[in-house]
Amino acid sequence: MDGWSILAQILILLGSATLLGLLAQRLGQNAITGYLLAGVLLAPYLVRAAGRDAIRLLAEIGVALLLFTIGLEFSLTRLRALGARVAWLGAAQIGATTLITAACACAAGMRTAPGIVVGLAAAMSSTTVVMRLLSERSELDSAHGRAALGVALIQDLAIVPAMLLVPLLASSEQAGQGLRLLAAALLKAVVLLAAIYALMRGLAPVLLLKAASARNRDLPVLLSGVVCLxxxxxxxxxxxxxxxxxxxxxxxxxxxxxAEQIRADVIPLRAAFLPLFFTSAGMLAGPGDWSTLGLAAVLVAALVLIKTGVVLTASLVLRMTARDALRAGVSLAQAGEFSFVLLGFARDAGLLDEMLFRLLLTVSVLSLLLAPPLVLLVARLAVPTTSRQGRAGTAEGSRSGHVVVIGYGPAGQQVAGSLREHGVPVLVVDLNPRTAAFSSPGLPIEYGDATQQEILERAGVPRARAVVVTIPDPLTARHVVAQARHLAAQAPVIARARYHIHSESLAAAGSDRVVSEEVIVGRELAHQTLQALAAKP
Structure with a gap:
């Protein structure tokens, strides 16, 4: 199969995913549902045209790119902020789900080693689906949202030992090789992590800082792509x-x-990675043999019940409310991106045969299809008591009532310093990391390009008391003003105009007040002239 044929398959995948994703949203469903259905419907044609190996390659590329963006969104600071209760909940969910699922698999006649792999795959949930569903309902900072997101992050960390466990389980099927294969896997993992860490901590920051200082917007994106691949x-x-x-x-x-600027530049590329992965996963899952569909439906029901039950029970033990515990459990009651990775790795290691692998993929895809409507159903049932709690949680967990100062040159420094002297909380947004050298202790700074909506959202512009744009470039300032006005419809936006001729365009972009440097300078010159004349004998 040549490169142009592969490109044709990708175009068909992305085009179909776009159409079905839009259709799913028009029907009140999540776009991911459309992506999966596109893969399932296209499977008979593309598998016949391209071959299963080519589709599997597309899926591997898609999941690698998707998991790179998930890693970028990962934050140890955020994980620590979620607290010990969420850490215990994550550990309990992974351990209990793995044990219960493995026991059920072994009771059904599966060998112990494959049963453990199936249990580990079942314990994983989709970080992408969890974040998308919670974000769409503005519930990331609610009690059940924080619990679900925290558990998903802990699951992401757990994939490393889970992947290292697969060679050991595979070697248990081949007596006498267990310790040797485990040692080899551990050594390879250490070498990989050490090499990536050295590059990321040594070379990458230097290149990124050079690019930021030179205002080069292309290099960070290019460097991130090189790092990922x-x-x-x-x-x-x-x-x-x-x-x-x-x-x-x-x-x-x-x-x-x-990191924030890299996320803002790279995360939008997920718009392509996400459908590529989910459509490829849908294609690999079926429909190859409709006779197994009934069994797959039963296994999906068992998966949802086990995961919901485990999270519900553990959450109640950790003193969460029953409704929050139920909503957290349902949010996590699906397979995840790492389930596909783990199952594929186990198949390559000889733990799963092709038929069992495809059955488990079908179960994973069906659970992902079921997740959005199931979460929506439970949310509607819980509306009377959780809608107020969700809004309160959002307000408590987000920065609000502050003034966002965009640009930290001499003008921005004057604005931020004066506001802080009057007791007004300030957050600065600037693209150049070297601005930290001019900042006072305790001044929060968000590094990134303020023309991008993601950066302004992270700076809390939608909840800001006011926004001050001190950027001298008129085109950039106008773009930032328009973004700020879109995000903060009620907050006053004050902008700096380096030349008076740009005042009208800044006002038209949404600025409530425009400070013209030429007007201010003219007034000051007149004032100084009058003082000089008065002082003259």
Whole structure:
């Protein structure tokens, strides 16, 4: 199969995913539902035209790119802020779900080693689906939202030991090789993580800072792509999962000083990665053999009941309310991106045969299809008592009532300093990391390009008391003013106009007040002239 044929398959996948994603949203469903259905419907044609190996390659590329963006969104600071209760909940969910599912698999006649792998795959939930569903309902900062997101993040971390466990389980099927294979897998993982960490902590920050200082917007995106694909290739070369390398690179890069700007530049690319992964997963899952559809439906029901029941029970033990516990459990009651990775790795290791692998993929896809309507149903049932709680949680967990100062040159420094002297909370947004050298202790700074909506949202512009734009460039300032006005419809927006001729365009973009440098300078010159004349004898 040549490169143009692969490109044709990708175009068909993305085009179909776009159409069915739009249709799903028009019907009140999540776009991910449309992506999965596109893959299922296209499977008979594209598998016949391209071959299952080509589709599997597309799925591996899609999941690697997707997991890199998930790694970028990962934050150890956010995980620590969620507290010990969420950590205990995550550990209980992974452990109990794995044990219960493995016991059920073994009771059904499966060997112990494959049963454990199936249990680990069942314990994983989709971070993408969880974040998308919670974000669409503005519930990321609600009690059940924080619990579900925290558990999903802990599951993401748990994939590393789970992947290392697969060679050991595979070797248990081949007596006498367990310790040797486990030691080899551990050594490869250490080499991979050490190499990625050294590059991310040494070379990447230097290049990113150089690019930021030169105002080069292309280099961070290009560098992030090289990091993602390079880490995937190194991981594959070492005999590990390519997706594991991409995820590890994303996590390490997320702690960089320019992490917010990298996210803002790279995360929009998820619009292509997301449908590519989910449509490819849908294609691999079926419909190859309709005779197994009934069994798959039963297994999906069992998966949802087990995961919901485990999270519900653990949450109640940790003193969450019954409604929050139920909503957190339902939010996590689906398979995840790492389920596909783990099952594929286990198949390659000889733990799962092709028929069982495809059945488990079908179960995973069906659980993802079921997730959006199930979450919506439970949310509607819980509306009377949780709608007020969700709004309160959002207000409590987000920055609000502050003034956002965009640009931290001499003008921005004067504005921020004066506001803080009067007791007004301030947050600064600036693209250049070197602005920290001019900031006073305790001044929060968000590094990123204020022309991008994601950066302004992270700075809390929608909840800001006011927005001050001190950027001298008129085109950039006008763009930022328009974005700020869109996000903060009620907050006053004050903008700086370097030349009076740009005042009208800034006002038209949405600025409530425009400070013209030429007018201020003219007034000051007149004032100084009058003082000089008065002082003259």
């Amino acid at each position: 390079g880490s995937s290739w190194i991981s594959h070369w070492l005999g590990l999962s390519a997706s594991l390398g991409a995820f590890a690179a994303g996590i390490i890069l997320s702690e960089c000083v320019l």
